[in-house]
Amino acid sequence: MKTIKLLVEYTLSKKEHQLGKKNYFYTEPICDINKFINGENSIAGIGLALDFLSSWYHYNCIYSFAFKQNEDLIVEENSFSISTYIAIEANNWYFSLGKIFGRYKRSIEFHKAIKHMAQALLLGWDELAINYGRLLIRMLYGKQYEGWHPAYKHPWFILEIFCKWQKIELDYSRLNYPKDMGVYIEALKCWDTTDTTLLAKIINDLTDFHIAESDENEYEDRTPDFPSSDYFIFPIEILLWLNIRQRIGLPDYTPDNELMNMPINNWHTQQTEIPRIEIIEQAKQKLLQDCPKISFEL
Template sequence: MNLKKMKMAYKRYVKNFDDSLNDVRAKYDEAKLEIVSLVESNAVDQDHKLLNRMYKISSYWLEVWKNEVLIKEGVNPMGLKHIQQVTFYQCMCRHIYKDRYPEMKVIDYSFQNSIVSIVHFNLFGWAKEEQIFFDFIVKYLGDNLMEANDWNQHIWFLVELYLQYTNQTIEGTNKYVHLAVKSALTDREQPCGLIPEELGIYREVLEQWNTPDVDEITHLIGRMSEHHSMLASELGKSLEFGNYDYAFYPYEILYLLHVRKKQGLPNPSRFDDFLMNSPEAKMNIQDPEPYPEWDPVLRMIDDFYRKNYPEYIPNHHGVLFE
C-alpha cells in the first residue's frame, strides 16, 4: 500500500468538509422553506417533493458529523445518527409511491445506504426500528423499492455478517447471501448483473469472524484495513470507499468488532494502522446509543405522512426513535 498516497487522499477528504457547513446549512434552510409550504398547504398532489428534498437533511447532518469529528476531532456521532435515521424515512416514504410513481428515482436512495443504516441501527441498539427496517428490505428486495444490484463487496459482507449475527436469513440463507440473492433475482428477471461472484478478503473473514483466536482475527482485520485503505486512496473515483461520505470511516471493521464483542469474543486491544486510528474510527459509540433529538424538518415530514396516509408503515408501529 502507498502510504503517502493514502495520506494525501485523507487530506483531500478532510479539506472537502472544511468551511462547507454554512453552504450546506443554507441549502437545508432553502429546502425547509419549501417543505413548510407543502406541509402547511397539505399539498398531497405534490408531496413526492418532500421525499425528493430529504437528501438535503442528510447532507446537512453529514456536514455536522464531519465538522465535529474530522475538523474538530471530536468523538460525538450525533450527525452520523441523523444520517441513518433519514435513510430509514426515505425508505418509509418511498413506499407511499411504489404504485403511483414506480420508476421514481430518489437522490441518495440505494440498497447500499440501506445496508449501511441497518447495521448502524444494530450497532446503536435501536432494536424496534431495526426490525421494521429489516422487514422492509426483505419484503421489497430486488424490486423498485429496494433494487439490490450492488457491486460493493463490503456491502454483501455486511449483509451476511448481520444475518449470521442476528440469526436471520434472506432468500432462505445467511451464507453466500450475495449468490443466493443473485440467483433469486435472475429467476425473477430483476437486475442483478453487478452483484459480485466473489467477496475476496471478506469471504475469508466471514469464514472466521467468530474465531476465539485473537491473533487470527487481528491478522484478518489488518488485511481488511489495508484493503479499505487502498481503495480509499483512490478518493473521488468509482470504487468501493472512493466517495467522500465514508471513505476513511471503517464501519465494516467497527461492525465486526461490535458483533464479536456482543458474542463475548476477544478483540485486538489496539491498532497500529492509519485507518483504525482515524478520528471516525475513534468515535464514542455507546451501547445502546441514545436516539438523536428529532430534526425538525424530518419530524414535519413524518407527521405529514402519518396524517395523510394510513398505509404509511410507521403508522403501524406507533412512536419511533424515542
C-alpha cells in the same frame, strides 16, 4: 500509494467544501419540507429533501470528529445520530409511498442505506436497526433495488454479517451478488473466530483494502469500492463486524493500525436516544392526512 494522511487531507477539503453549501444541503430542503407541511408543495420531493438533510449532518459529523472545528463552521451537536435517523426516515418515506403507488420505487441507494443500518446498531438503536435491516432485504428482493448490483463488495459484506448474526437465510437467486467477494471471503468464513491473532490479520487486510479503495475518481476499467469521502476515514463495514462480535461475546479486537486507532472509529455500542425531529413528525402527519391508506413500515 494512498496513506491515511492523504485520506484525511482529502476528506477535510471535501467536507469544508460541502459544509459551505448550507443552502443546498440544509436551508432549501428544510424550506421544501415546510412547504409540504403547509400544503404548498407535493410529496414528490420530500424523500430527496430528507436525503440531503441526512448528508448535511453526516458532513458535520465527519468534520467534527476528525478535525479541529473551523471557526466559520458551526458543527451540530449529535450530528451522527441526527444524520442516521433522517436517512432511515427517508427510506421509510420512500418505501411507504411505494406500497400505495405501484410505479413508485425510489429509495436511498442500497450501499448507503446498509451503512445507516450499521450506524443505528453502533448508536444502540437495536430494534430500529434490526427492523430496518429486514426491510432492506425486502427492498433488495423488491422493486426498490431489484437485486441491486455487484459493483461494490463492502455493502454485501455488511449485509452478510447482519444476516449471520440474525440467522437470516438470503435467497441469492434474487440477488445480483458479486461473483468474487475478494478480501471479504476470509472475514465471512471466520466472522466468529476466537483467534485474536487471526482476527487482527483479517482486520489489517480489510483496512488495507478500505484505504486502497477509497477514491472519488471515476475510471473506465474499475469502480473503487468506497467512492465517497463520507467513509474514507470511517470504515463502517469493519466497525459493524466488530460491534456484532462484541454483542455475541466474542474476544474483542485491539487496534493495531492507524485507521482503526482514529478516535472516530469506536465500534462499541453507544447507548443513545433516537432523536425526535419535529419537522419529520409534522411531515409524516401531513402525509397521513393526504394519504389515509398509507402506513409507515418503521
